[in-house]
Amino acid sequence: MDTILELRGVTKRFGSLVANREIDLTVKKGTIHAVVGENGAGKSTLMNIISGVHRLDDGEIFLEGKPVNFRSPTEASKAGIGMVHQEFMLFPELTILDNIMMGYERTGKLGLLDRRQVRAEVEELLRTYNFNIPLDELAREQPVAMLQQIEIVKILYRGANILIFDEPTSVLTPAGVEGLFRAMRFLVSKGKTILFITHKLKEVLQVADEITVLKEGAVVGHTTPAETSEEQMASMMVGRNVMLKANKLKKDRGRPILQVTDLQARNDNGIVKLKHVNLTVHAGEIVGIAGVAGSGQVELVQCLYGLRAPESGAILLDGDDITRASCREHRCKGIGLVPQDRMADGCNRAAPIWENCIMGYHIAHGFRSKWLIDRGEAETFAQRVVDEFSVKASSLNEPISSLSGGNVQKAIVGREFLQENKLLIMEDPTRGIDIGAIEFIWKKIEELAASGVAVLLVSQELNEVMEVSDRIEVIYDGQLYDGGLHGELTEAQIGLLMTGGVEDAAEK
Amino acid sequence: MRLKNKSELLLETLKYVLAFTAVAVIGAALISFQGAAPGEAYAAILQGICGSASAIGNTIRWITPCIFTGIAATVAFRSGVMNLGIEGQLYVGAFAATLVGLYAELPGWLLPLACLLAGSLSGLLFALIPAVIKLVFRIDEMITTLMLNYVALWVTEYFTKIVKGASANNNSKAMATPVIQESAELTTLVPRTNASTGIFIALLLVAVVFVIYRFTKVGYEMKQVGENLRFARVGGVRTTRMFISIFLLSGFIAGLCGAVEILGVYGKFTPSFANNIGWDGIMISMIAKNSPVGVALASMLWGALKAGALQMERVTSTNRLTVELIQAMFVLFVTIDYRRLWGKWKDRQPRKRTAGKGKEGGIC
Ligand SMILES: Nc1ncnc2c1ncn2[C@@H]1O[C@H](COP(=O)(O)OP(=O)(O)OP(=O)(O)O)[C@@H](O)[C@H]1O
Ligand SMILES: [Mg+2]
Numbered sequence: 107m108d109t110i111l112e113l114r115g116v117t118k119r120f121g122s123l124v125a126n127r128e129i130d131l132t133v134k135k136g137t138i139h140a141v142v143g144e145n146g147a148g149k150s151t152l153m154n155i156i157s158g159v160h161r162l163d164d165g166e167i168f169l170e171g172k173p174v175n176f177r178s179p180t181e182a183s184k185a186g187i188g189m190v191h192q193e194f195m196l197f198p199e200l201t202i203l204d205n206i207m208m209g210y211e212r213t214g215k216l217g218l219l220d221r222r223q224v225r226a227e228v229e230e231l232l233r234t235y236n237f238n239i240p241l242d243e244l245a246r247e248q249p250v251a252m253l254q255q256i257e258i259v260k261i262l263y264r265g266a267n268i269l270i271f272d273e274p275t276s277v278l279t280p281a282g283v284e285g286l287f288r289a290m291r292f293l294v295s296k297g298k299t300i301l302f303i304t305h306k307l308k309e310v311l312q313v314a315d316e317i318t319v320l321k322e323g324a325v326v327g328h329t330t331p332a333e334t335s336e337e338q339m340a341s342m343m344v345g346r347n348v349m350l351k352a353n354k355l356k357k358d359r360g361r362p363i364l365q366v367t368d369l370q371a372r373n374d375n376g377i378v379k380l381k382h383v384n385l386t387v388h389a390g391e392i393v394g395i396a397g398v399a400g401s402g403q404v405e406l407v408q409c410l411y412g413l414r415a416p417e418s419g420a421i422l423l424d425g426d427d428i429t430r431a432s433c434r435e436h437r438c439k440g441i442g443l444v445p446q447d448r449m450a451d452g453c454n455r456a457a458p459i460w461e462n463c464i465m466g467y468h469i470a471h472g473f474r475s476k477w478l479i480d481r482g483e484a485e486t487f488a489q490r491v492v493d494e495f496s497v498k499a500s501s502l503n504e505p506i507s508s509l510s511g512g513n514v515q516k517a518i519v520g521r522e523f524l525q526e527n528k529l530l531i532m533e534d535p536t537r538g539i540d541i542g543a544i545e546f547i548w549k550k551i552e553e554l555a556a557s558g559v560a561v562l563l564v565s566q567e568l569n570e571v572m573e574v575s576d577r578i579e580v581i582y583d584g585q586l587y588d589g590g591l592h593g594e595l596t597e598a599q600i601g602l603l604m605t606g607g608v609e610d611a612a613e614k
Numbered sequence: 615m616r617l618k619n620k621s622e623l624l625l626e627t628l629k630y631v632l633a634f635t636a637v638a639v640i641g642a643a644l645i646s647f648q649g650a651a652p653g654e655a656y657a658a659i660l661q662g663i664c665g666s667a668s669a670i671g672n673t674i675r676w677i678t679p680c681i682f683t684g685i686a687a688t689v690a691f692r693s694g695v696m697n698l699g700i701e702g703q704l705y706v707g708a709f710a711a712t713l714v715g716l717y718a719e720l721p722g723w724l725l726p727l728a729c730l731l732a733g734s735l736s737g738l739l740f741a742l743i744p745a746v747i748k749l750v751f752r753i754d755e756m757i758t759t760l761m762l763n764y765v766a767l768w769v770t771e772y773f774t775k776i777v778k779g780a781s782a783n784n785n786s787k788a789m790a791t792p793v794i795q796e797s798a799e800l801t802t803l804v805p806r807t808n809a810s811t812g813i814f815i816a817l818l819l820v821a822v823v824f825v826i827y828r829f830t831k832v833g834y835e836m837k838q839v840g841e842n843l844r845f846a847r848v849g850g851v852r853t854t855r856m857f858i859s860i861f862l863l864s865g866f867i868a869g870l871c872g873a874v875e876i877l878g879v880y881g882k883f884t885p886s887f888a889n890n891i892g893w894d895g896i897m898i899s900m901i902a903k904n905s906p907v908g909v910a911l912a913s914m915l916w917g918a919l920k921a922g923a924l925q926m927e928r929v930t931s932t933n934r935l936t937v938e939l940i941q942a943m944f945v946l947f948v949t950i951d952y953r954r955l956w957g958k959w960k961d962r963q964p965r966k967r968t969a970g971k972g973k974e975g976g977i978c
Contacts, residue, residue, distance in 0.1 A: 413848070439849035445848055454842040465838065465849035468831050478829050 109171075110135040110299050111156070111268060116165035118151055120508070123500060124152040127323040130166070133268070133316075138290060138300045140310045143320035144343055144540040145512025146498040149303045152320070153270050156301070157189040158182030188261025189270040192277075192511060192538075193449060194253045198246035203228060205245050206260045231262050236292055249400070251282035252468070258289065269293065271302040273511065275309055276538050279399045279566060284549075287313045303539050305512070307336040319343055344542035352548045352573040354592065355556045359576075360389030361424075363529050363560035364410070369419035371405050379405040381584040382421070387529065392551060392561040394575025395586075396568055398604050402584040403564050407533055410562070411443050412436045424528060437470045442522040446533035452518040455507040459499055462506045463488035463521050471525055487524070495520030495550075496543070512539045516547075523550060529560045536570060548574055568604075572597060582606050625953075629755015632664045633947035641940040659937070662925020663918045669925065671807025677878060677917030678809075679888075682871030684902065684909035684916075685896020686824055690864040691896075692827075693840040697861060699744060699759030700868040701892025702766030703737040707869025709770040710736035711876045712883040713777070715794030725798045730815075730873045738862045740766065745861040749854065755861070763892075771885035790884040797820035800878040807810040810878030819867065823906040836860060868892065897945045916941065 111133040118126040125148045133139045141149050156167065158176030167174050169185055176182040179189070183540070196205050207224045214220035225241065232239060237255055245256065254274060261269060271290075275283045275489055284491055290300055290313060304310060310317055311331045315585040319327040319342045327342045340348040366385040373379045379402040385392045397403055408414035410421060412433045421429045423439055445451035453462045464472060464484045472487065473480045479514070486501050495516045499509060507513055515538050522530060536544045555561050565571050571578060578589030580603040587603050595603075642652035683700050690697035711733035720728055729771050744758035777791045800810040827833040838846040839856050847853045871891070880887060898916055902908030923937030 230733055411848075432852065433847055434850040434852050443848060450842075451844050451848045454845045456841045457838065461834070461838070464834075465845065468834060469850045473831070477831060479831055479834055481829075 108135045109133070110169070112168040112171075112389035113152075113156070114166045114168070116152070116155060116162050116167065117165075118148075118155055118160060119163050121499070121500070126155065129320075129323075129325055131318055131325065133299060133301060135299055136294055136297055137315040138294055138313055139304065139318065140314035140344060141301065141320060142305070142307065142310060142320050142339060145538075145543060146514070147320040147540075148323040149320055150272055150510060151324050153189060153272055153301065153303065156182070157187050157269075157270055159189075160495060182262070183264050184263055184525070186267035187270065188264055188266030188268070189272065190254065190257045190261065190274060191583060192272045192274075194257055196245045196253060196256060200245060201242050202239060202245055202248070202256055203241040206241075206263050208260075210264055210457050221285065228259065228263060230270050231259060233261065235259075235289070235296065237289070237565065251279070251285060252284065253373040254282075255289070258293075264297070268299045268301065271300065273303050273305070273538055275304055275306060279314070280568075281398075283309065305538065305544075307339050307541065310339065311336065321345070340541050343473060343540065346542075348541050348545055350541055350545060350573075352552060354571050354576075355552050356388045357556045357576070359391050360558060362386050362425055363389050364562065365420075365422040366410070366480075367420050367422075369406075369409060369416050369421065371409050371414060371416040371419075373405055379584050380409065380416070381585070383586050385577045385579065385586060387560040387562050389528075389558045389560050390555055392555045392563060392574055392576045394563045394565065394571035394578050394589075395581055396565070396571040396589060396600055396604055397581035399566060401581045401604075403533075403581055405584075406581070407443070407446075407531055407564060411441065435467060436464050440470065442466070442525050442527040442530045443532070444519055444522050444532040444535045446537075448518055448537070451476035453506050453514060456505060458503045459492070459497075459506050459517065460485055460502040463491045463502075463517060465521065467521070467525055490524055491517055491520035494524065496546070512543065515539055516543060519547060519550075523554060527559060529562065530554065531564070533561045533564045534566055535563070536565075536567070544570075549564075568597060568600065572600065580604055629636045629952055630948065633944055636870045636947055637940050637944045640943060641936065642938050644939065645930075645932050648932050648936070650932045653927050655930045655932050659919070659922030659931045660931075662922035665925075667804055667920065668807050671804030671809035672924070673921040674803065674809035674813050675917075675919050676806060676920040677913050678812045678816050678878065679871050679875055679891045680894055680898055680913035680917045680920075681813075681820060681910055682867055682874065683892050684898035684913050685816075685819055685895075685906060686867035686871065686892075687899035688902065688904045688906060688909055689823065689836075689867065690860060691840075691899055691903045693836045693842065693856070693860045695740065695840075695857060695860045695864065696754075696756040697744075697759055697864045698756055698896070699741065699762050699766075699892075700864070700889065700895050701765035701888060702759070703740050703865040703868035704872040704875075704888055704892050705766040705770045706740040706872070707733035707737035708872030708888070709773060709883050710869070711873035712791050712794060715877065716777070716792060718798075722797070725795065726800060726877055729794075729798050729877055730870060733873025733876070734866045734870035737872060738866040740869070741861050741865020742858075745858050749858070754953070774883055774885050777883075793882045795874065798877060799881060800874065808879040810874070812874035812878040815870070815874060817910070819870075820906050820910045827906065868895075897941070901945055901948050903936035904956045917973040918976060 109132050113129055113131040116126055116129040117124065129152060141152065143149050151160060155162050158179040158181055161177065174185060176185065197208065202361065203225060206228055212220045212223045214223065228241065237259055239252065239255055239259060245253065255531065258269070259411065274286055278286060294300060314331055317329050317331065317334065317339065318325060319339065321343060325528060337347065364385070364387040366383055369380050369383040371380040383406065401528065405414060409416045412431050412435065415430060420427060423441065428436065428439060449455060464487060467487055468479060473483055485502055490500070491497065492499050497509065497513050497517045497520065499513065506517065519535050536547055551561060563571060563574055576592050578600065580587045580589040580600060582604060583606065587601060589600050645652045645655045662669055664670050676793060683704065687698050714729045714732040715852040718725060718728055744755045744762060746756050747753050748755045774789055774791055778789065800812055803809040803811060827837065835846065835851045838849070839851060839853055843853060876883060894916060898909055898912045901912040901943070919937055919941055923934045926932055926937065927934040
């Protein structure tokens, strides 16, 4: 097979930090090439260099044997390299077709926009690559998996031969992941080349042809799925053996902390998303909620955290009615939240790390004075977050956007964990985190619960729910079903509950 | 870390110096185009800024409202509240202060204090209107504040007529309220000029706002709300209350500015007296990148140029508008992202191939 892309000695520095160190990488045409590594290993940086977002400080890149040096993403795109970023870059109020052609419109006579021509081209693409996308609907109305497909078609429309995906699967449901992989294989069979980053090693074995492992900015290994295993890759990445198992401690279940009775709520479009939900979480207990995305998890968390007013029902925290309390009251009463969307809800990317670390703390716990922010105390707390959750940061005064994706997540998790809450609600706490750090965060969750905190874990990863939870609840169509205690039901049984298997069983 | 900040500071300073030079050159061209000698005109400007005691007084007079409106804009914009109604809030505040100054009977320093309070509270109440409209009807404050500027302008003019009585001359240029009681006026700093103790109120305000942003929880929240509203909400900031408070604070400061203008400078309310001072504040907060200390510095420049421009018009044939044009261009030059531009330009240059590795890339 021909080499399509070759990197030689690529180095990228941010100030004194070397994000990529003399990287050599050879990508063969028509393959899926996976890049794995710990958080902050330099994966995104490397992809950003290839796609023209960052410029390299040293080294050379050859595209089909010819040296290239992209000065902007546009140039890379002209040369046939396109990247699907982790945060989608779509205009919510435009139609899908308009989103796809944005910036690359075709013009007809008199320089007028030729939508018909564009539509024909895009439809041709959809046919060739087997996508099923409603071109005239608004982007805002589409689910995540669809948005991702739109992004893919967008770069195909721009003529990409090499497609780069930065953690494409972390936002997808298992079904969405399957769909993506099918699309990826199909693209490759049509001669496209794919570079992709993930933290889920199972996926790597499942879909990749070649694997490159990065550690601390340098390439530490190159292998293929046939030659390696999850364990081996993990130890290559992290430098030790990783057993992705939660080590359950013996805990005393205390009094009920969160009591939800008969909760009912609608989403923004007026559709009933929660139907008579009853839920209790005790002190020292980890309750996990498993479910297919869109079954009402989002609305449940919003209700529990004061972001959405329920229609009926009651929510008690340690006996206090908090059904209609504001977020601030939730904070003050000792409820923490690790939100699902880390960039939109979890942090302020323009602000320094320390400012991001004290959000919430400044209201509920921190500072001797009622009015003032004690800079020393703020930095001490932020430093604790960074230290205890091994956030790779050079200085607390750097903007949080200079951290790698996984490190931002770790900082958010750390901030919520260290606030001495009574109840901690977590949505996908390990999204975008490397397996070494997942193990570590699972351990932290366990310790937190052992110290008497009630934990509610909502996760798209069934594996995570099953490993970490003491008790599992399954949400299906706005209702909760008993998923048993830790280890009581098998993955298959819970999977069945998640797709409404109970009702079928009851009917029969 | 510190080093980086230092070089950043250097770059920033350089930017202002460059912008200033560029504007001076363009200004010179404009002035000679009007048939005057640029050197002479600039000398006149300088004369007008600090050539004499009264010139300095005049400069201080103009710096004062610039600081107020600049801070009013900064407080709003930094938190993402698009209050374009500073001008209107200023009129309402000025009018209210005039009324109190005319009719209230209070001893000693209580009277000016009452005037200032009346002005700022009216500005605050007037800012409450767009805030409520936004919360109840979801109409963007950018539109409502803009429209309410006209409301303020015409309503104050109407009330000026009422105060003056039915016989008032309809020519709005000549129309004004009677002069306020002397005991209501602010102390003049430089004799025979309009420089008043208002400048101290302005500087105090800068200090207070600086402290709020730097050291208080409220200031921290105000910043987060502006930079990521959803993050702030999840973090427990009362965002609705914050929105209203910021709107009110901005209106309060604008109203205070109106009151200080009346008590310190005009002594009576003339319709449309403010001449876009409210808009100047928005420009100033842009130059200052929404930093309170920056506002103080930018206001000094802005106010000085304003004072100088008047002098220039007096002694040369150059139009005062030239200076306004120059000021506007200065804003333009300062708000350009030079680093981006430089990067673009550098990228255009053909890159020299470095033979072999190991050579340190010096720049960046
Ligand atoms: N713009 C930037 N300024 C300064 N440092 C940066 C910047 N972007 C990345 N870094 C640093 O470079 C290193 C590599 O970051 P990168 O985003 O490439 O990691 P990653 O491998 O993608 O990690 P993750 O799995 O967490 O996404 C990190 O230590 C990060 O802090
Ligand atoms: Mg990354």
